[in-house]
Amino acid sequence: MTTPILELRHVDKSFGPIDVLHDISLKVHAGEVLCLLGDNGAGKSTLIKAMAGVFKPSSGELLMDGKPVEFRGPRDAQEAGISTVHQFGGTFPLMSIGRSFFIGVEPTKGFGPFKIYDRKKANEIAVKAVQEFGITRIDDGDRLIGGLSGGERQSLAIARAVHFGARVLILDEPTAALGVKEAAHVLRIVLEARRRGLAVIFITHQVTHAMTVGDHFAVLIRGAVAADFRKGERSREEITDLMAGGEAMAELEAEIEGHLTAQHNPPAA
Numbered sequence: 001m002t003t004p005i006l007e008l009r010h011v012d013k014s015f016g017p018i019d020v021l022h023d024i025s026l027k028v029h030a031g032e033v034l035c036l037l038g039d040n041g042a043g044k045s046t047l048i049k050a051m052a053g054v055f056k057p058s059s060g061e062l063l064m065d066g067k068p069v070e071f072r073g074p075r076d077a078q079e080a081g082i083s084t085v086h087q088f089g090g091t092f093p094l095m096s097i098g099r100s101f102f103i104g105v106e107p108t109k110g111f112g113p114f115k116i117y118d119r120k121k122a123n124e125i126a127v128k129a130v131q132e133f134g135i136t137r138i139d140d141g142d143r144l145i146g147g148l149s150g151g152e153r154q155s156l157a158i159a160r161a162v163h164f165g166a167r168v169l170i171l172d173e174p175t176a177a178l179g180v181k182e183a184a185h186v187l188r189i190v191l192e193a194r195r196r197g198l199a200v201i202f203i204t205h206q207v208t209h210a211m212t213v214g215d216h217f218a219v220l221i222r223g224a225v226a227a228d229f230r231k232g233e234r235s236r237e238e239i240t241d242l243m244a245g246g247e248a249m250a251e252l253e254a255e256i257e258g259h260l261t262a263q264h265n266p267p268a269a
């Protein structure tokens with residue numbers, strides 16, 4: 001296989017006396033979606049923060065394109081092409097689409113015209129970028145972020161990260177607060193990012209979402225990689241159990257299902 005775009009080797013992370021990540025080794029490839037799974041508190045967010053320069057690993061190393069890297073902060077990671085999109089897109093409700101698209105982008109990186117904000121040009125570029133990404137509902141750069149749906153905001157943030165050169169896109173539960181249609185929209189955008197050759201790291205608690213877009217799966221249980229497998233190597237049931245921290249969920253699901261059916265079809269008196 002090709003050199004991973006991002007690799008973790010034996011990464012540990014502790015906060016004072018609390019060990020959160022233990023000996024994590026993981027390879028992330030371009031053009032693939034890696035689903036990071038695990039129950040609440042398993043260490044998923046901590047792991048992506050270690051990748052994104054928010055925390056320095058207590059030990060172990062990070063490699064990009066096979067070469068060791070050290071991020072002094074999120075800015076370093078960002079410059080290396082690692083982009084994290086937070087839930088709700090991390091944008092400001094009262095800002096226009098065009099303006100938010102260019103916020104935080106260094107004018108020195110070849111965006112000279114934006115030293116003085118050029119509204120028309122910014123809107124044009126932003127709308128074009130998001131439309132090329134398949135977000136056709138956004139056609140006016142003057143619209144305010146606050147008027148977009150959760151899924152649209154999330155999609156806009158992803159399109160923006162890709163436009164500005166992200167190579168590794170990290171999404172921490174991007175579909176958690178979304179309805180079915182909005183989630184489907186975000187999943188489609190994730191697949192578009194993959195098609196463009198990005199490595200996507202996707203955290204979700206929803207097994208259906210994971211199975212829809214995932215090429216590669218890593219499951220964390222209490223801060224360690226409990227399973228690392230590729231699409232098709234595990235059944236849906238096995239994945240569900242692993243996501244629940246190794247608990248057997250199938251029986252519980254059947255039980256709940258039974259209760260619900262009984263409620264909907266009460267036995268004739």
Ligand SMILES: Nc1ncnc2c1ncn2[C@@H]1O[C@H](COP(=O)(O)OP(=O)(O)OP(=O)(O)O)[C@@H](O)[C@H]1O
Nearest residue numbers: 015018019020038039040041042043044045046047
């Ligand atoms: N700054 C910190 N100091 C101490 N403990 C921390 C810190 N950050 C996270 N932890 C602990 O690390 C563990 C893993 O947290 P993390 O947020 O990575 O879990 P997660 O897998 O993202 O969970 P969730 O699915 O609920 O988002 C938790 O027990 C948490 O309390």
Ligand SMILES: [Mg+2]
Nearest residue numbers: 044045046172
């Ligand atoms: Mg988390």
